[in-house]
Amino acid sequence: MAPPQPCRVLRCCSCRLFQAHQVKKSVKWTCKACGEKQSFLRAYGEGSGADCRRHVQKLNLLQGQVSELPLRSLEETVSAGEEENVGHQQRQGAEGSWEGAMESCPAGYSHIL
Numbered sequence: 001m002a003p004p005q006p007c008r009v010l011r012c013c014s015c016r017l018f019q020a021h022q023v024k025k026s027v028k029w030t031c032k033a034c035g036e037k038q039s040f041l042r043a044y045g046e047g048s049g050a051d052c053r054r055h056v057q058k059l060n061l062l063q064g065q066v067s068e069l070p071l072r073s074l075e076e077t078v079s080a081g082e083e084e085n086v087g088h089q090q091r092q093g094a095e096g097s098w099e100g101a102m103e104s105c106p107a108g109y110s111h112i113l
Helices: 049-095 098-104
Strands: 007-011 018-022 028-030 037-039 045-047
Touching: 007 049, 018 049, 045 049
Parallel strands: none
Antiparallel strands: 007 018, 007 045, 028 037
16 A cells, blocks of 8 residues: 655645645646645645644634724724713713703803803
8 A cells, every 4th residue: 555645735826725746746736726726835844644634723723813803893983982972972961051051150150142
């Protein structure tokens, strides 16, 4: 029985996905996701096919989690800003009238408003 074909973990320069490819003499390879043809620049891991596939899954999962962090913080910031604006508008509606301003003026200065 022939020994298993060694694999490499590569990353596409176009779609940024990690992939497992068999080791070949050629330095050219094609991305399985987007079809981009490219040269071999860096190996993110080498080993058996099963080991490389597990490593690819881990790397792509970590990359996805890292790319979601800025989106989550942006969504949280936007939702917090919306809640703050709603609360501010409600307070402004209650205190936004001239009567409310007159009540909050110190005694003796109500004629200026």
